[in-house]
Amino acid sequence: MKALWRKLTQHSGDPTENIPWYAPPLMAVFIVGAYALVQTLGATGF
Numbered sequence: 001m002k003a004l005w006r007k008l009t010q011h012s013g014d015p016t017e018n019i020p021w022y023a024p025p026l027m028a029v030f031i032v033g034a035y036a037l038v039q040t041l042g043a044t045g046f
Contacts (some may be wrong), residue, residue, distance in 0.1 A: 002021045
């Protein structure tokens with residue numbers, strides 16, 4: 001996975017080359033979790 005990410009991001013000047021390989025999935029999980037939390041709070045009346 002890490003090697004694949006390096007291959008994808010080895011273009012010079014690419015701003016994503018300093019992002020660790022696990023950051024995108026973590027961000028996706030965070031966004032989905034935050035959305036689910038908002039939906040739950042909305043459903044319970046907060």
